[in-house]
Amino acid sequence: MKDKIIRWGLPVLFVLIAMPAVIHDTFFLRVVTEAVMWIGLAIAFDVLAGYTGYLNFGHGAFFGLGAYTTALLMMKAGWPFALALPMGGVMAAVAALIAGFPTLRLKGAYFAIATWALSRAVQQLALIMDITGGPDGMRLPPFLNPQFFYYLMLAIVAATFALLWYLLEHSPFGLKLKAIREDEQGAMALGLNPTKLKMQAFILSAVPTGILGGVYAYWITFIDPASTLGDLISDQALVMVVFGGMGTLIGPVIGAILIFAFKTLFWAYLSDFQLLYLIILGAVIALSVVFMPNGLWGTLGGFKKKKRDHENKLETSLEARLQKNEGE
Protein backbone atom coordinates (compact mmCIF):
# COMPACT_ATOMS: atom_id res chain seq x y z
CA MET A 1 0.00 0.00 0.00
CA LYS A 2 2.79 2.38 0.96
CA ASP A 3 4.69 1.71 -2.26
CA LYS A 4 1.54 2.28 -4.21
CA ILE A 5 0.89 5.71 -2.75
CA ILE A 6 4.49 6.77 -3.43
CA ARG A 7 4.38 5.32 -6.94
CA TRP A 8 1.14 7.11 -7.74
CA GLY A 9 1.15 10.07 -5.39
CA LEU A 10 4.55 11.55 -6.15
CA PRO A 11 4.10 11.80 -9.94
CA VAL A 12 0.64 13.32 -9.44
CA LEU A 13 2.05 15.82 -6.97
CA PHE A 14 4.88 16.63 -9.36
CA VAL A 15 2.45 17.22 -12.24
CA LEU A 16 0.32 19.44 -10.00
CA ILE A 17 3.34 21.47 -8.88
CA ALA A 18 4.70 21.86 -12.39
CA MET A 19 1.35 22.67 -13.96
CA PRO A 20 1.26 26.47 -13.50
CA ALA A 21 4.67 26.73 -15.15
CA VAL A 22 3.35 25.07 -18.28
CA ILE A 23 -0.22 26.30 -18.49
CA HIS A 24 -0.68 30.06 -18.18
CA ASP A 25 -4.43 30.15 -18.64
CA THR A 26 -5.76 31.96 -15.55
CA PHE A 27 -9.25 30.53 -15.85
CA PHE A 28 -7.95 27.00 -15.99
CA LEU A 29 -5.73 27.62 -12.97
CA ARG A 30 -8.72 28.98 -11.09
CA VAL A 31 -10.79 25.90 -11.85
CA VAL A 32 -7.98 23.58 -10.77
CA THR A 33 -7.47 25.60 -7.57
CA GLU A 34 -11.11 25.15 -6.67
CA ALA A 35 -10.99 21.46 -7.58
CA VAL A 36 -8.04 21.04 -5.19
CA MET A 37 -10.03 22.83 -2.49
CA TRP A 38 -12.94 20.45 -2.98
CA ILE A 39 -10.62 17.46 -2.73
CA GLY A 40 -9.53 18.81 0.64
CA LEU A 41 -13.12 19.35 1.79
CA ALA A 42 -14.16 15.88 0.64
CA ILE A 43 -11.34 14.01 2.38
CA ALA A 44 -11.90 16.01 5.56
CA PHE A 45 -15.60 15.09 5.42
CA ASP A 46 -14.70 11.45 4.94
CA VAL A 47 -12.72 11.28 8.20
CA LEU A 48 -15.98 11.48 10.07
CA ALA A 49 -18.45 9.99 7.58
CA GLY A 50 -16.45 7.17 6.07
CA TYR A 51 -14.01 6.19 8.79
CA THR A 52 -16.00 6.90 11.94
CA GLY A 53 -19.54 6.42 10.61
CA TYR A 54 -20.88 9.79 11.74
CA LEU A 55 -22.49 12.16 9.26
CA ASN A 56 -21.62 15.81 9.65
CA PHE A 57 -24.28 17.77 7.81
CA GLY A 58 -22.71 20.95 9.12
CA HIS A 59 -19.46 20.61 7.20
CA GLY A 60 -20.22 23.88 5.44
CA ALA A 61 -20.53 25.66 8.78
CA PHE A 62 -16.89 24.90 9.60
CA PHE A 63 -15.83 26.09 6.17
CA GLY A 64 -17.77 29.31 6.70
CA LEU A 65 -16.46 29.74 10.25
CA GLY A 66 -12.91 29.54 8.95
CA ALA A 67 -13.70 31.98 6.16
CA TYR A 68 -15.39 34.48 8.46
CA THR A 69 -12.74 34.20 11.19
CA THR A 70 -9.95 34.89 8.73
CA ALA A 71 -11.87 37.71 7.10
CA LEU A 72 -12.83 39.34 10.40
CA LEU A 73 -9.33 39.13 11.85
CA MET A 74 -7.86 40.63 8.69
CA MET A 75 -10.42 43.37 8.25
CA LYS A 76 -11.42 44.37 11.78
CA ALA A 77 -8.31 43.48 13.77
CA GLY A 78 -5.77 44.15 11.04
CA TRP A 79 -4.00 40.82 11.39
CA PRO A 80 -1.76 39.63 8.56
CA PHE A 81 -3.12 36.76 6.48
CA ALA A 82 -0.44 34.35 7.67
CA LEU A 83 -1.64 34.75 11.27
CA ALA A 84 -5.35 35.00 10.55
CA LEU A 85 -5.43 31.78 8.52
CA PRO A 86 -4.44 29.39 11.33
CA MET A 87 -6.97 31.12 13.55
CA GLY A 88 -9.65 29.97 11.09
CA GLY A 89 -8.58 26.41 11.81
CA VAL A 90 -8.54 27.07 15.56
CA MET A 91 -12.02 28.55 15.41
CA ALA A 92 -13.29 25.51 13.51
CA ALA A 93 -11.73 23.24 16.14
CA VAL A 94 -13.40 25.20 18.94
CA ALA A 95 -16.74 24.96 17.16
CA ALA A 96 -16.24 21.23 16.72
CA LEU A 97 -15.50 20.88 20.44
CA ILE A 98 -18.61 22.82 21.37
CA ALA A 99 -20.90 21.03 18.93
CA GLY A 100 -19.41 17.60 19.44
CA PHE A 101 -19.35 17.56 23.22
CA PRO A 102 -23.05 16.87 23.82
CA THR A 103 -23.85 15.11 20.55
CA LEU A 104 -20.98 12.69 20.07
CA ARG A 105 -21.90 10.80 23.21
CA LEU A 106 -25.13 9.83 21.46
CA LYS A 107 -26.17 7.76 18.49
CA GLY A 108 -25.27 8.81 14.98
CA ALA A 109 -28.68 10.21 14.12
CA TYR A 110 -28.47 12.82 16.91
CA PHE A 111 -25.14 13.98 15.62
CA ALA A 112 -26.42 14.34 12.05
CA ILE A 113 -29.39 16.37 13.27
CA ALA A 114 -27.39 18.52 15.64
CA THR A 115 -24.73 19.42 13.09
CA TRP A 116 -27.42 20.24 10.56
CA ALA A 117 -29.20 22.49 13.02
CA LEU A 118 -25.85 24.02 13.97
CA SER A 119 -25.10 24.94 10.36
CA ARG A 120 -28.48 26.63 10.04
CA ALA A 121 -27.99 28.48 13.31
CA VAL A 122 -24.50 29.67 12.34
CA GLN A 123 -25.83 30.87 9.01
CA GLN A 124 -28.58 32.79 10.72
CA LEU A 125 -26.10 34.26 13.18
CA ALA A 126 -23.95 35.52 10.31
CA LEU A 127 -27.04 37.01 8.69
CA ILE A 128 -28.12 39.04 11.72
CA MET A 129 -24.79 40.14 13.18
CA ASP A 130 -23.45 43.58 12.34
CA ILE A 131 -19.80 42.67 12.41
CA THR A 132 -20.20 40.10 9.62
CA GLY A 133 -22.02 42.54 7.38
CA GLY A 134 -25.21 40.47 7.49
CA PRO A 135 -26.62 39.33 4.17
CA ASP A 136 -24.34 41.75 2.30
CA GLY A 137 -21.28 39.76 3.28
CA MET A 138 -17.72 41.00 3.60
CA ARG A 139 -15.09 42.20 1.20
CA LEU A 140 -11.42 41.48 1.71
CA PRO A 141 -8.47 43.37 0.23
CA PRO A 142 -7.82 41.85 -3.18
CA PHE A 143 -4.59 39.97 -3.54
CA LEU A 144 -4.41 39.06 -7.18
CA ASN A 145 -1.89 36.31 -7.46
CA PRO A 146 -3.58 33.14 -8.74
CA GLN A 147 -0.38 31.13 -8.49
CA PHE A 148 0.06 31.98 -4.83
CA PHE A 149 -3.43 30.70 -4.03
CA TYR A 150 -2.96 27.64 -6.19
CA TYR A 151 0.20 26.65 -4.37
CA LEU A 152 -1.24 27.52 -0.98
CA MET A 153 -4.34 25.44 -1.61
CA LEU A 154 -2.25 22.60 -3.00
CA ALA A 155 0.12 22.67 -0.03
CA ILE A 156 -2.70 22.59 2.50
CA VAL A 157 -4.61 19.84 0.74
CA ALA A 158 -1.48 17.75 0.11
CA ALA A 159 -0.46 18.13 3.75
CA THR A 160 -3.98 17.18 4.87
CA PHE A 161 -3.96 14.17 2.58
CA ALA A 162 -0.56 13.04 3.84
CA LEU A 163 -1.58 13.54 7.46
CA LEU A 164 -4.84 11.67 7.00
CA TRP A 165 -3.12 8.93 5.03
CA TYR A 166 -0.68 8.44 7.87
CA LEU A 167 -3.26 8.68 10.66
CA LEU A 168 -6.03 6.69 9.06
CA GLU A 169 -4.20 4.08 7.01
CA HIS A 170 -0.90 3.67 8.81
CA SER A 171 -1.50 4.17 12.49
CA PRO A 172 -3.71 2.55 15.10
CA PHE A 173 -5.87 5.67 15.11
CA GLY A 174 -7.51 4.72 11.82
CA LEU A 175 -8.18 1.20 13.05
CA LYS A 176 -9.72 2.55 16.25
CA LEU A 177 -12.05 4.79 14.25
CA LYS A 178 -13.05 1.87 12.03
CA ALA A 179 -13.73 -0.21 15.13
CA ILE A 180 -16.13 2.49 16.32
CA ARG A 181 -17.81 2.56 12.93
CA GLU A 182 -18.33 -1.19 12.86
CA ASP A 183 -19.43 -1.69 16.45
CA GLU A 184 -19.26 1.06 19.01
CA GLN A 185 -20.07 -1.13 22.00
CA GLY A 186 -17.56 -3.70 20.87
CA ALA A 187 -14.93 -0.99 20.57
CA MET A 188 -15.76 0.16 24.09
CA ALA A 189 -15.44 -3.40 25.33
CA LEU A 190 -11.95 -3.50 23.83
CA GLY A 191 -10.96 -0.60 26.04
CA LEU A 192 -11.33 2.25 23.56
CA ASN A 193 -12.93 5.54 24.53
CA PRO A 194 -15.32 6.18 21.63
CA THR A 195 -16.38 9.65 22.71
CA LYS A 196 -12.78 10.86 22.91
CA LEU A 197 -11.84 9.24 19.61
CA LYS A 198 -14.89 10.64 17.86
CA MET A 199 -14.04 14.05 19.23
CA GLN A 200 -10.51 13.76 17.86
CA ALA A 201 -11.85 12.66 14.48
CA PHE A 202 -14.30 15.56 14.48
CA ILE A 203 -11.52 18.07 15.16
CA LEU A 204 -9.30 16.38 12.60
CA SER A 205 -12.10 16.88 10.10
CA ALA A 206 -12.95 20.44 11.13
CA VAL A 207 -9.49 22.04 11.21
CA PRO A 208 -8.53 21.53 7.53
CA THR A 209 -12.05 22.59 6.57
CA GLY A 210 -11.72 25.83 8.52
CA ILE A 211 -8.29 26.57 7.07
CA LEU A 212 -9.52 25.94 3.53
CA GLY A 213 -12.38 28.32 4.28
CA GLY A 214 -9.86 30.98 5.28
CA VAL A 215 -7.89 30.54 2.06
CA TYR A 216 -11.10 30.62 0.07
CA ALA A 217 -12.14 33.92 1.69
CA TYR A 218 -8.84 35.63 0.81
CA TRP A 219 -8.80 34.08 -2.65
CA ILE A 220 -12.35 35.01 -3.70
CA THR A 221 -12.12 38.28 -1.65
CA PHE A 222 -15.86 38.26 -1.07
CA ILE A 223 -17.81 36.11 1.34
CA ASP A 224 -21.48 36.12 2.32
CA PRO A 225 -23.64 33.74 4.33
CA ALA A 226 -25.23 32.23 1.23
CA SER A 227 -21.99 31.24 -0.48
CA THR A 228 -19.81 30.16 2.44
CA LEU A 229 -22.30 29.03 5.06
CA GLY A 230 -25.03 27.62 2.83
CA ASP A 231 -26.05 24.00 2.64
CA LEU A 232 -24.52 23.58 -0.78
CA ILE A 233 -21.03 23.05 0.67
CA SER A 234 -22.11 20.22 2.96
CA ASP A 235 -24.30 18.78 0.24
CA GLN A 236 -21.53 18.75 -2.32
CA ALA A 237 -19.00 17.28 0.08
CA LEU A 238 -21.51 14.54 0.89
CA VAL A 239 -22.14 13.79 -2.79
CA MET A 240 -18.42 13.63 -3.52
CA VAL A 241 -17.73 11.26 -0.66
CA VAL A 242 -20.73 9.01 -1.21
CA PHE A 243 -20.26 8.88 -4.96
CA GLY A 244 -16.51 8.36 -4.75
CA GLY A 245 -16.55 5.84 -1.95
CA MET A 246 -16.85 6.24 1.78
CA GLY A 247 -14.19 4.98 4.12
CA THR A 248 -11.29 5.37 1.69
CA LEU A 249 -9.07 8.33 0.95
CA ILE A 250 -8.82 7.79 -2.80
CA GLY A 251 -12.61 7.50 -3.24
CA PRO A 252 -13.44 11.05 -2.11
CA VAL A 253 -10.60 12.42 -4.26
CA ILE A 254 -12.06 10.74 -7.33
CA GLY A 255 -15.57 11.77 -6.33
CA ALA A 256 -14.43 15.37 -5.80
CA ILE A 257 -12.74 15.55 -9.20
CA LEU A 258 -15.68 14.02 -11.08
CA ILE A 259 -18.42 15.97 -9.30
CA PHE A 260 -16.48 19.21 -9.52
CA ALA A 261 -15.81 18.69 -13.22
CA PHE A 262 -19.49 18.03 -13.70
CA LYS A 263 -20.39 21.13 -11.69
CA THR A 264 -18.02 23.33 -13.69
CA LEU A 265 -19.38 22.08 -17.00
CA PHE A 266 -22.94 22.38 -15.73
CA TRP A 267 -22.52 25.99 -14.63
CA ALA A 268 -20.65 26.82 -17.85
CA TYR A 269 -23.21 25.41 -20.27
CA LEU A 270 -26.48 24.99 -18.41
CA SER A 271 -26.50 27.91 -16.00
CA ASP A 272 -30.10 28.66 -17.00
CA PHE A 273 -31.18 25.51 -15.23
CA GLN A 274 -29.52 26.15 -11.89
CA LEU A 275 -32.21 24.38 -9.93
CA LEU A 276 -31.66 21.25 -11.93
CA TYR A 277 -28.28 21.04 -10.22
CA LEU A 278 -29.93 20.50 -6.84
CA ILE A 279 -32.09 17.72 -8.27
CA ILE A 280 -29.07 16.06 -9.86
CA LEU A 281 -27.09 16.25 -6.60
CA GLY A 282 -29.97 14.64 -4.71
CA ALA A 283 -30.46 11.99 -7.38
CA VAL A 284 -26.75 11.15 -7.44
CA ILE A 285 -26.76 10.71 -3.65
CA ALA A 286 -29.90 8.57 -3.61
CA LEU A 287 -28.90 6.43 -6.61
CA SER A 288 -25.36 5.82 -5.40
CA VAL A 289 -26.69 4.75 -2.01
CA VAL A 290 -29.07 2.25 -3.61
CA PHE A 291 -26.89 0.88 -6.39
CA MET A 292 -23.34 1.66 -5.29
CA PRO A 293 -23.20 1.66 -1.48
CA ASN A 294 -19.42 1.38 -1.59
CA GLY A 295 -19.06 4.25 -4.03
CA LEU A 296 -17.25 4.30 -7.34
CA TRP A 297 -13.86 3.40 -5.92
CA GLY A 298 -15.19 0.67 -3.65
CA THR A 299 -17.28 -0.86 -6.42
CA LEU A 300 -14.42 -0.85 -8.93
CA GLY A 301 -12.05 -2.19 -6.27
CA GLY A 302 -14.63 -4.83 -5.46
CA PHE A 303 -14.78 -5.94 -9.11
CA LYS A 304 -11.03 -6.13 -9.26
CA LYS A 305 -10.89 -8.16 -6.09
CA LYS A 306 -13.68 -10.45 -7.25
CA LYS A 307 -11.91 -10.99 -10.54
CA ARG A 308 -8.65 -11.68 -8.74
CA ASP A 309 -10.37 -14.10 -6.39
CA HIS A 310 -12.01 -15.77 -9.34
CA GLU A 311 -8.71 -16.09 -11.15
CA ASN A 312 -7.04 -17.44 -8.05
CA LYS A 313 -9.78 -19.98 -7.64
CA LEU A 314 -9.50 -20.95 -11.27
CA GLU A 315 -5.78 -21.30 -10.93
CA THR A 316 -5.97 -23.45 -7.83
CA SER A 317 -8.61 -25.68 -9.34
CA LEU A 318 -6.51 -26.03 -12.48
CA GLU A 319 -3.47 -26.86 -10.42
CA ALA A 320 -5.46 -29.38 -8.43
CA ARG A 321 -6.68 -30.98 -11.61
CA LEU A 322 -3.17 -31.07 -13.02
CA GLN A 323 -1.82 -32.66 -9.89
CA LYS A 324 -4.64 -35.15 -9.98
CA ASN A 325 -3.82 -35.97 -13.58
CA GLU A 326 -0.16 -36.34 -12.75
CA GLY A 327 -1.02 -38.61 -9.88
CA GLU A 328 -2.94 -40.87 -12.18
Added chain:
Amino acid sequence: MELLPQALMDGILLGGIYITIAIAFSLTYGVMHIIDFAVGEWIMFGAFAGFYLNKWTGLDPFLLLPVVFVIFGLIGCLIQPVIHRVLSGSKGNPLLMGLVFTFGLGLMFQGLAMTVFGFYSNSTPSMFSEGSFFFEKFGFSLTISTVRLAGLIYALAITMALHYLLKKTNFGLGVRALALNKDSAGLMGVNGKRTGALVYGLYVGVTAMTGVLIGCILSVSAGMGPQYTIFAFFVVVLAGMGYLAGVPWAALLLGMVQSIFLIYFDPGHTLLAVFAILYTILLISPKGLFGRGV
Protein backbone atom coordinates in the same frame (compact mmCIF):
# COMPACT_ATOMS: atom_id res chain seq x y z
CA MET B 1 -47.41 41.69 29.33
CA GLU B 2 -50.65 42.38 27.57
CA LEU B 3 -49.62 40.17 24.73
CA LEU B 4 -48.52 37.22 26.83
CA PRO B 5 -51.85 35.33 26.92
CA GLN B 6 -52.10 35.84 23.19
CA ALA B 7 -48.57 34.50 22.68
CA LEU B 8 -49.26 31.44 24.83
CA MET B 9 -52.54 30.76 23.06
CA ASP B 10 -50.93 31.05 19.63
CA GLY B 11 -48.21 28.75 20.85
CA ILE B 12 -50.68 26.10 21.90
CA LEU B 13 -52.56 26.35 18.63
CA LEU B 14 -49.38 26.19 16.57
CA GLY B 15 -47.84 23.47 18.72
CA GLY B 16 -50.88 21.30 18.10
CA ILE B 17 -49.99 21.15 14.44
CA TYR B 18 -46.45 20.03 15.21
CA ILE B 19 -47.74 17.16 17.33
CA THR B 20 -49.08 15.30 14.31
CA ILE B 21 -45.85 15.68 12.35
CA ALA B 22 -43.70 14.61 15.24
CA ILE B 23 -45.82 11.62 16.23
CA ALA B 24 -45.79 10.18 12.73
CA PHE B 25 -42.09 10.94 12.47
CA SER B 26 -41.36 9.30 15.81
CA LEU B 27 -43.40 6.26 14.78
CA THR B 28 -41.33 5.75 11.62
CA TYR B 29 -38.18 6.07 13.66
CA GLY B 30 -39.46 3.46 16.08
CA VAL B 31 -40.24 0.95 13.36
CA MET B 32 -37.61 1.56 10.73
CA HIS B 33 -34.88 3.07 12.90
CA ILE B 34 -34.19 5.76 10.42
CA ILE B 35 -34.43 9.50 10.60
CA ASP B 36 -36.24 10.83 7.59
CA PHE B 37 -34.47 13.96 6.41
CA ALA B 38 -37.20 14.52 3.84
CA VAL B 39 -39.92 15.17 6.44
CA GLY B 40 -40.04 18.90 5.71
CA GLU B 41 -40.28 18.21 1.99
CA TRP B 42 -43.32 15.96 2.55
CA ILE B 43 -44.92 18.86 4.39
CA MET B 44 -44.07 21.14 1.50
CA PHE B 45 -45.47 18.73 -1.09
CA GLY B 46 -48.60 18.27 1.01
CA ALA B 47 -49.04 22.02 1.25
CA PHE B 48 -48.72 22.38 -2.51
CA ALA B 49 -51.09 19.48 -3.10
CA GLY B 50 -53.65 21.23 -0.90
CA PHE B 51 -53.06 24.55 -2.65
CA TYR B 52 -53.46 23.20 -6.19
CA LEU B 53 -56.31 20.79 -5.43
CA ASN B 54 -58.14 23.69 -3.83
CA LYS B 55 -57.47 25.83 -6.89
CA TRP B 56 -58.67 23.19 -9.34
CA THR B 57 -61.66 21.74 -7.53
CA GLY B 58 -62.69 24.71 -5.43
CA LEU B 59 -63.24 22.41 -2.46
CA ASP B 60 -62.25 23.45 1.01
CA PRO B 61 -58.77 22.24 2.03
CA PHE B 62 -60.24 20.58 5.12
CA LEU B 63 -62.42 18.42 2.85
CA LEU B 64 -59.41 17.58 0.72
CA LEU B 65 -57.46 16.10 3.64
CA PRO B 66 -58.55 12.47 2.98
CA VAL B 67 -57.64 12.78 -0.70
CA VAL B 68 -54.18 14.10 0.16
CA PHE B 69 -53.77 11.36 2.74
CA VAL B 70 -54.57 8.62 0.24
CA ILE B 71 -52.32 10.02 -2.50
CA PHE B 72 -49.34 10.55 -0.24
CA GLY B 73 -49.94 7.33 1.66
CA LEU B 74 -49.62 5.46 -1.62
CA ILE B 75 -46.46 7.34 -2.53
CA GLY B 76 -44.99 6.50 0.86
CA CYS B 77 -45.88 2.81 0.51
CA LEU B 78 -44.16 2.78 -2.87
CA ILE B 79 -40.99 4.50 -1.67
CA GLN B 80 -40.53 2.52 1.52
CA PRO B 81 -39.29 -0.71 -0.18
CA VAL B 82 -36.34 1.25 -1.58
CA ILE B 83 -35.47 2.55 1.88
CA HIS B 84 -35.93 -0.96 3.25
CA ARG B 85 -33.52 -2.24 0.64
CA VAL B 86 -30.94 0.36 1.64
CA LEU B 87 -31.39 -0.41 5.32
CA SER B 88 -31.13 -4.16 4.98
CA GLY B 89 -28.11 -4.01 2.69
CA SER B 90 -25.10 -5.97 3.79
CA LYS B 91 -22.53 -3.54 2.44
CA GLY B 92 -21.20 -0.58 4.33
CA ASN B 93 -23.10 0.96 7.19
CA PRO B 94 -26.85 0.53 6.46
CA LEU B 95 -28.14 3.01 9.06
CA LEU B 96 -25.76 5.68 7.84
CA MET B 97 -26.76 4.88 4.28
CA GLY B 98 -30.43 5.25 5.22
CA LEU B 99 -29.70 8.73 6.55
CA VAL B 100 -27.76 9.64 3.44
CA PHE B 101 -30.53 8.26 1.24
CA THR B 102 -33.32 10.29 2.79
CA PHE B 103 -31.08 13.34 2.75
CA GLY B 104 -30.54 12.88 -0.99
CA LEU B 105 -34.25 12.36 -1.43
CA GLY B 106 -34.95 15.59 0.43
CA LEU B 107 -32.45 17.50 -1.70
CA MET B 108 -34.03 16.14 -4.85
CA PHE B 109 -37.54 17.03 -3.70
CA GLN B 110 -36.41 20.54 -2.84
CA GLY B 111 -34.89 21.09 -6.27
CA LEU B 112 -37.93 19.57 -7.91
CA ALA B 113 -40.31 21.84 -6.01
CA MET B 114 -38.30 24.95 -6.78
CA THR B 115 -38.25 24.05 -10.46
CA VAL B 116 -41.94 23.24 -10.69
CA PHE B 117 -43.51 25.69 -8.25
CA GLY B 118 -41.10 28.61 -8.41
CA PHE B 119 -40.17 30.85 -5.52
CA TYR B 120 -43.53 32.44 -4.81
CA SER B 121 -45.14 32.21 -1.42
CA ASN B 122 -48.85 31.41 -1.36
CA SER B 123 -51.56 30.64 1.11
CA THR B 124 -54.42 28.19 0.72
CA PRO B 125 -57.82 29.80 1.32
CA SER B 126 -60.25 27.92 3.54
CA MET B 127 -63.74 28.48 4.85
CA PHE B 128 -62.21 28.97 8.29
CA SER B 129 -59.66 31.53 7.12
CA GLU B 130 -61.71 34.62 7.86
CA GLY B 131 -63.36 34.09 11.22
CA SER B 132 -61.95 34.39 14.68
CA PHE B 133 -63.13 34.30 18.28
CA PHE B 134 -62.46 37.26 20.46
CA PHE B 135 -62.38 37.16 24.27
CA GLU B 136 -61.89 40.00 26.65
CA LYS B 137 -61.63 39.38 30.38
CA PHE B 138 -59.61 40.78 33.30
CA GLY B 139 -58.11 43.39 31.03
CA PHE B 140 -56.60 40.79 28.69
CA SER B 141 -57.80 40.37 25.18
CA LEU B 142 -57.43 37.13 23.29
CA THR B 143 -58.02 36.42 19.63
CA ILE B 144 -58.31 32.85 18.42
CA SER B 145 -58.45 32.47 14.67
CA THR B 146 -60.86 29.77 13.56
CA VAL B 147 -58.45 28.16 11.17
CA ARG B 148 -55.87 27.67 13.91
CA LEU B 149 -58.51 26.21 16.19
CA ALA B 150 -59.60 23.86 13.41
CA GLY B 151 -55.95 22.89 13.02
CA LEU B 152 -55.70 22.04 16.70
CA ILE B 153 -58.89 19.97 16.54
CA TYR B 154 -57.51 18.15 13.52
CA ALA B 155 -54.27 17.48 15.39
CA LEU B 156 -56.12 16.09 18.40
CA ALA B 157 -58.25 13.88 16.15
CA ILE B 158 -55.20 12.50 14.36
CA THR B 159 -53.39 11.92 17.64
CA MET B 160 -56.40 10.01 19.02
CA ALA B 161 -56.69 7.99 15.83
CA LEU B 162 -53.00 7.07 15.90
CA HIS B 163 -53.26 6.19 19.57
CA TYR B 164 -56.22 3.91 18.84
CA LEU B 165 -54.41 2.33 15.91
CA LEU B 166 -51.31 1.63 17.96
CA LYS B 167 -52.88 0.44 21.19
CA LYS B 168 -56.12 -1.26 20.17
CA THR B 169 -55.60 -2.96 16.84
CA ASN B 170 -53.62 -5.98 15.71
CA PHE B 171 -51.76 -3.82 13.25
CA GLY B 172 -50.67 -1.55 16.09
CA LEU B 173 -49.55 -4.55 18.10
CA GLY B 174 -47.39 -5.61 15.15
CA VAL B 175 -45.94 -2.11 14.87
CA ARG B 176 -45.06 -2.01 18.54
CA ALA B 177 -43.57 -5.48 18.35
CA LEU B 178 -41.42 -4.43 15.40
CA ALA B 179 -40.24 -1.39 17.29
CA LEU B 180 -39.17 -3.56 20.20
CA ASN B 181 -37.39 -6.28 18.31
CA LYS B 182 -37.41 -6.80 14.58
CA ASP B 183 -36.32 -10.42 14.53
CA SER B 184 -38.57 -11.68 17.29
CA ALA B 185 -41.53 -9.86 15.77
CA GLY B 186 -40.79 -11.56 12.49
CA LEU B 187 -40.72 -14.95 14.21
CA MET B 188 -44.08 -14.20 15.81
CA GLY B 189 -45.62 -13.71 12.40
CA VAL B 190 -45.40 -9.96 11.90
CA ASN B 191 -44.71 -9.15 8.27
CA GLY B 192 -41.94 -6.63 8.73
CA LYS B 193 -41.77 -5.54 5.13
CA ARG B 194 -45.48 -4.89 4.77
CA THR B 195 -45.88 -3.27 8.17
CA GLY B 196 -42.87 -1.06 7.48
CA ALA B 197 -44.35 0.05 4.16
CA LEU B 198 -47.73 0.76 5.77
CA VAL B 199 -46.17 2.72 8.62
CA TYR B 200 -44.10 4.77 6.21
CA GLY B 201 -47.18 5.36 4.07
CA LEU B 202 -49.13 6.40 7.15
CA TYR B 203 -46.36 8.76 8.15
CA VAL B 204 -46.08 10.35 4.71
CA GLY B 205 -49.87 10.66 4.49
CA VAL B 206 -50.25 12.29 7.91
CA THR B 207 -47.30 14.60 7.28
CA ALA B 208 -48.71 15.71 3.93
CA MET B 209 -52.13 16.32 5.52
CA THR B 210 -50.50 18.46 8.14
CA GLY B 211 -48.74 20.24 5.30
CA VAL B 212 -52.11 21.18 3.85
CA LEU B 213 -53.06 22.77 7.18
CA ILE B 214 -49.76 24.59 7.44
CA GLY B 215 -50.53 25.91 3.97
CA CYS B 216 -53.84 27.26 5.29
CA ILE B 217 -52.53 28.67 8.55
CA LEU B 218 -49.11 29.95 7.55
CA SER B 219 -47.95 29.82 3.94
CA VAL B 220 -46.88 27.60 1.06
CA SER B 221 -43.51 28.00 -0.62
CA ALA B 222 -40.98 25.70 -2.25
CA GLY B 223 -38.27 26.57 0.26
CA MET B 224 -40.33 25.91 3.38
CA GLY B 225 -39.16 22.31 3.85
CA PRO B 226 -35.87 22.48 5.80
CA GLN B 227 -37.36 24.69 8.50
CA TYR B 228 -40.00 22.09 9.28
CA THR B 229 -37.45 19.30 9.15
CA ILE B 230 -35.57 21.08 11.92
CA PHE B 231 -38.81 21.59 13.85
CA ALA B 232 -39.69 17.90 13.56
CA PHE B 233 -36.21 16.96 14.79
CA PHE B 234 -36.47 19.44 17.60
CA VAL B 235 -39.72 17.97 18.85
CA VAL B 236 -38.57 14.39 18.54
CA VAL B 237 -35.21 14.97 20.22
CA LEU B 238 -36.81 17.00 22.99
CA ALA B 239 -39.41 14.30 23.58
CA GLY B 240 -36.75 11.62 23.55
CA MET B 241 -36.35 9.66 20.35
CA GLY B 242 -39.01 7.01 20.00
CA TYR B 243 -40.88 8.11 23.16
CA LEU B 244 -44.32 8.98 21.82
CA ALA B 245 -45.88 10.21 25.07
CA GLY B 246 -43.37 13.04 25.28
CA VAL B 247 -44.14 14.37 21.82
CA PRO B 248 -47.18 16.58 22.63
CA TRP B 249 -45.32 18.49 25.37
CA ALA B 250 -42.28 19.05 23.23
CA ALA B 251 -44.47 20.17 20.33
CA LEU B 252 -46.34 22.64 22.53
CA LEU B 253 -43.02 23.99 23.79
CA LEU B 254 -41.89 24.53 20.20
CA GLY B 255 -45.13 26.33 19.40
CA MET B 256 -44.63 28.60 22.43
CA VAL B 257 -41.03 29.38 21.50
CA GLN B 258 -42.07 30.23 17.99
CA SER B 259 -44.99 32.45 18.95
CA ILE B 260 -43.05 34.21 21.73
CA PHE B 261 -40.23 34.99 19.33
CA LEU B 262 -42.75 36.19 16.78
CA ILE B 263 -44.29 38.65 19.25
CA TYR B 264 -41.45 39.74 21.51
CA PHE B 265 -38.30 39.27 19.47
CA ASP B 266 -37.24 39.08 15.87
CA PRO B 267 -38.82 36.05 14.14
CA GLY B 268 -35.49 35.69 12.34
CA HIS B 269 -33.96 34.54 15.63
CA THR B 270 -36.37 31.62 16.06
CA LEU B 271 -34.01 29.09 14.55
CA LEU B 272 -31.19 30.27 16.80
CA ALA B 273 -33.40 29.90 19.86
CA VAL B 274 -34.52 26.46 18.71
CA PHE B 275 -30.92 25.42 18.31
CA ALA B 276 -29.93 26.86 21.68
CA ILE B 277 -32.72 24.96 23.44
CA LEU B 278 -31.91 21.75 21.55
CA TYR B 279 -28.26 22.11 22.49
CA THR B 280 -28.98 22.74 26.15
CA ILE B 281 -31.33 19.78 26.36
CA LEU B 282 -28.82 17.48 24.69
CA LEU B 283 -26.18 18.73 27.12
CA ILE B 284 -28.25 18.25 30.27
CA SER B 285 -30.48 15.34 29.42
CA PRO B 286 -29.49 13.59 26.20
CA LYS B 287 -32.52 11.31 26.30
CA GLY B 288 -35.02 14.12 26.02
CA LEU B 289 -36.97 16.20 28.47
CA PHE B 290 -38.32 13.12 30.18
CA GLY B 291 -35.20 10.99 29.99
CA ARG B 292 -37.14 8.26 28.25
CA GLY B 293 -35.69 8.30 24.75
CA VAL B 294 -33.54 5.69 23.09
